[in-house]
Amino acid sequence: MLTEQEIVSRILNGDLNAFKVLVKQYERLVTHMVNRLVQNKEDTEDVCQDVFIRVYKYLPGFKFQSKLSTWIAQIAYGTAVNHLKKVSGKKNLTDDIADFENYHKTSDNPESILTKKNTSAFVHQQIEQLPVHYRTVLTLYHLNEFSYAEIEEITGMPEGTVKNYLFRARKLLKEKLELYIKYQE
Numbered sequence: 237m238l239t240e241q242e243i244v245s246r247i248l249n250g251d252l253n254a255f256k257v258l259v260k261q262y263e264r265l266v267t268h269m270v271n272r273l274v275q276n277k278e279d280t281e282d283v284c285q286d287v288f289i290r291v292y293k294y295l296p297g298f299k300f301q302s303k304l305s306t307w308i309a310q311i312a313y314g315t316a317v318n319h320l321k322k323v324s325g326k327k328n329l330t331d332d333i334a335d336f337e338n339y340h341k342t343s344d345n346p347e348s349i350l351t352k353k354n355t356s357a358f359v360h361q362q363i364e365q366l367p368v369h370y371r372t373v374l375t376l377y378h379l380n381e382f383s384y385a386e387i388e389e390i391t392g393m394p395e396g397t398v399k400n401y402l403f404r405a406r407k408l409l410k411e412k413l414e415l416y417i418k419y420q421e
């Protein structure tokens with residue numbers, strides 16, 4: 237297996253097979269991140285392709301000051317956020333944070349929640365309903381296993397904000413899960 241430096245070096249020297257290796261190695265990370273932010277499944281593939289186009293374009297500027305995965309995740313995050321801004325016409329995605337008050341007011345009633353086949357599916361459904369910043373931080377930390385510092389680098393959010401969003405996202409999920417379990421009994 238090639239190291240990050242070897243892959244980057246080969247790509248910069250025109251080796252397209254090395255770029256294929258890079259895409260294969262990081263496509264799961266990119267797809268996972270984009271899927272968590274861009275909920276329109278038709279757009280997800282286009283955004284992922286755009287991410288790798290940007291990776292190829294900006295690779296000469298990568299200076300190994302962070303892990304390659306962190307840098308690619310940063311590009312994926314930025315590309316997905318830009319896509320959301322274009323699609324939604326929102327000036328500021330932080331407006332979604334105000335939606336967390338409405339998070340509790342879902343159209344799901346206890347009866348429809350009970351029809352879920354398992355707790356995992358329920359949790360993933362609830363993650364999808366979180367405001368975009370909460371969903372992003374939760375995904376990066378728990379599912380992609382990035383550190384606070386790496387999440388700060390990827391999203392541009394201060395570490396304190398990352399911790400705060402993670403705390404709030406967990407709290408919201410806990411409340412929903414407690415209701416779910418209560419209705420399961």
